[in-house]
Amino acid sequence: METNFVDVALLLASFFVGVAMKMPLLDMVNAIENGIGSTLGFLATVIALGTILGKMMEISGAAERIALSLQRCHWISSDVVMVLIGLFCGITLFVEVGVVLLIPLAFSIAQHTKTSLFKLAIPLCTALMAVHCVVPPHPAALYVTNKLGADVGTVIIFGLMVGLAAALVGGPLFLKLVGQRLPFKPVPVEFSKLTLKEEHNLPSLKITLFTVFLPIGLMLIKTVAELNSHTSTQLSHILGFIGNPITAMFIAVFVAYYTLGLRRNMQMGSLLKATEDSFSSIANILFIIGAGGAFNSILKASGLADSMAVTLSHLHMHPILLAWLVALILHAAVGSATVAMMGATAIVAPMLPLYPDISPEIMAIAIGSGAIGFTIVTDSLFWLVKQYCGATLNETFKYYTSATFLASLTALGCTFLLSHFI
Template identity: 45%
Template sequence: MNDLVEMLPPHPAAMAIASTLNADLGKVILLGLVACIPAAIVAGPIYAKLLSKNIKTDLQALTQPVKPVADSELPKFGITLFTILLPMIIMVGKTIFDLTPLKTSQYADIVNFIGNPITALLISAFFAYWSLGLARGFNRNQLLKFTEQCFVPVAGILLVIGAGGAFNKVLLDSGLGVQLGAVLASLSLSPLILAWFVAAMMRFSVGSATVAMMTATGIVLPVLPQYPGLDPALVALAVGSGAICFSHVTDSGFWIVKEYFGISVVDALKSYTLATCVASIIAICMTLALSTII
């Protein structure tokens, strides 16, 4: 499910909240995989199989003629998968390095530099230029054209994250975040449940998972000093779990799914919206289970 991807780095929103919470990105990725894989299985194929008989689809995109591409012109599966996973491999590798006695060695500065999220993404981008571009016969002008086409969606993401970060700053500087944190703390609930609940309500209200994650982080941040033993990586996962819930008519992704599969609004609510809710509940349950052993 696409929403589950937003929970984990290197998705920009996940990286932003991990940075805000001072969570280790490698740990967020490792723990996130444990939480997201079961959520994807239950909310994906299992839920879809139970619901498929009651949903009518009109997959017009699949009935249109498609020009086949020879297998020889496509990149190999292995190099494609490695290219996609490379930033995660680098960041997780740094986390594993930090767990060994080598973290105090002379190589620590080099590993920390390479494992930095920005450096890891930069290395991965250049590797992708080679593995999926130059190695397949594309020239520099073609790669430049592909890069320019990526700027439009990236610009939208940066604007949303910037707006969410600005809203967080308003909450914190105005004191509203502290007051909301005090109210939430008085509920005597687990901070992970609070983070999940706030993010879920924000997603329901504004539609954007990115805005929900950024805003929820700003609201729960003042509560966290009361729980010094709580791993920030778990809080990041709890926020992400809540932010993938309740994708409905205020979410642009909801309409993409509806139109692409040719289903009615009611069927989209029964399928996609409920699937995001199922994934969210499974993910927070896995996060709570992880909190008992970490």
């Protein structure tokens, strides 16, 4: 579970590795300090700005607008609708925050259609996890992309493809194969009276989608500009500045203040208060990421990461499979997809020069694909699904853990396929 003991355990593990590798004490402390600083120096701003975007989606009802619009597409089944909701809305939401914010939509659809809550919650949560792991500007995906020297725009484009395929297989397709064996789960009594906003109080679909996809669009502009410009020009510098993740998120936040707030007669004071309140939810996330950065720095500074890379390269395992497997095992062990991806990056990064034919973009997606899978009792998301669905421990293992593992396998297959083109 992603709680404070994970943060403390990572810091403790950092000191343990440093001592075990006989690092000088001052070098060990400096490595931990530099790891925390270099990691949070880039990601803290992106996380804070992403939190503001998520809060604006929450208070404006933007997520509900997307859900209502998708529900009107009668040719799309309700479980696929939940996948698309998770995919679109998950771009700007942390996975746990996304579940808490979007699960009332699943409650509403389940009550109106008399559908098992499992059939809606599992596709939603699987999609949120897939986007969280493979699509920047999510912090973990952005961290891996940055550390491996991959192009952000390329990872976004192909990450969205992989995330969609993984969520569809792990969600609707898996549940269709389960068929009548899937237990009927009504909306738990304690959640049955949650209400959604009135439709006339919601922002328009065009404004919502524009705001949600703006930061991704800005980052893609940089990638497209780099593909079409072989010389350094003033325009390329401007596009590079706009497409930087921090700049793109900063612009998107101020656009969201207007499109989802001021334009709908919200007061700037109330928006700033909502912004301030939203920051309390990211303290633990920052601590986890900082501790993960410290652990990675110790692995590198002590030489353990290089030793592990050499040892793993002798296993004669395909590097994509190896990156996926390391992230999968770490996620199951520590319960945090974010920490798993950061740890896998520290181990995989030294191996990249050994495999020049495999692009860093593919390796970034491979690591994210592994982190999607095997969501078990160590992960807070496992318990959220169990609680919201009113499921037993065995049922959550049987259906949700299996769904995330299938999604992870699908993402791995897609990554192998994409490796022939990137």
